[in-house]
Amino acid sequence: MPDAELEQLASRIRSRVRDIPDFPQPGIVFKDLTPLLSDSELFAAVVRRLADDFVGRGIDLVVGIEARGFIFGAPVALHLGTGFAPVRKPGKLPFRTQRVEYALEYGSDALEAHVDAVRPGQRILLVDDVLATGGTALAAARLIKELGGELAGMAFVLELGFLRGRERLGNLPVHTLVRYGANG
Numbered sequence: 001m002p003d004a005e006l007e008q009l010a011s012r013i014r015s016r017v018r019d020i021p022d023f024p025q026p027g028i029v030f031k032d033l034t035p036l037l038s039d040s041e042l043f044a045a046v047v048r049r050l051a052d053d054f055v056g057r058g059i060d061l062v063v064g065i066e067a068r069g070f071i072f073g074a075p076v077a078l079h080l081g082t083g084f085a086p087v088r089k090p091g092k093l094p095f096r097t098q099r100v101e102y103a104l105e106y107g108s109d110a111l112e113a114h115v116d117a118v119r120p121g122q123r124i125l126l127v128d129d130v131l132a133t134g135g136t137a138l139a140a141a142r143l144i145k146e147l148g149g150e151l152a153g154m155a156f157v158l159e160l161g162f163l164r165g166r167e168r169l170g171n172l173p174v175h176t177l178v179r180y181g182a183n184g
């Protein structure tokens, strides 16, 4: 997609992201994507773009991070013709799990995946809604590696550029559709 089209898509996304100050705690401006999700054409365009960037890159599996990473990750998997695997908060997955601890923009947490979520050598695309400090994506990347997967790239709808998460994610392709500066 030429840059002008990406810019146009980005401006449509920005108009459908609602800022919620002080949620879930003081000082955090939460990026609420539900207005985007309710716009069928925009939702489809976002999913198509996230997937198109990784067509032809040999992706075998999309991994989505709970919870909003499921909303975007599952349709991206359908577009790429791959399966989907969830990475979830502790205690949610029913089968045997692998677990990693991580620090979040607000608080700390852990992530789990089923021990058979990834087959050794599978090339993985990791999907989430927002790249903030990068801690969550980094933890999910560790989980994928521990399970024997090969992380081929990451895709996010929004990037909070001022938190410099991208710098923590190394040399992998990291695709985001909208990048916010400190002033939005």
Ligand code: AMP
Residues within 6 Å of the ligand: 028, 029, 030, 031, 032, 065, 066, 067, 068, 103, 104, 105, 106, 128, 129, 130, 131, 132, 133, 134, 135, 136, 137, 165
């Ligand atoms: P981080 O680990 O700091 O990159 O945070 C990323 C995770 O937290 C993603 O799963 C996001 O859904 C969520 N998140 C962090 N900050 C925000 C924010 N300002 N607005 C919405 N979601 C956020």
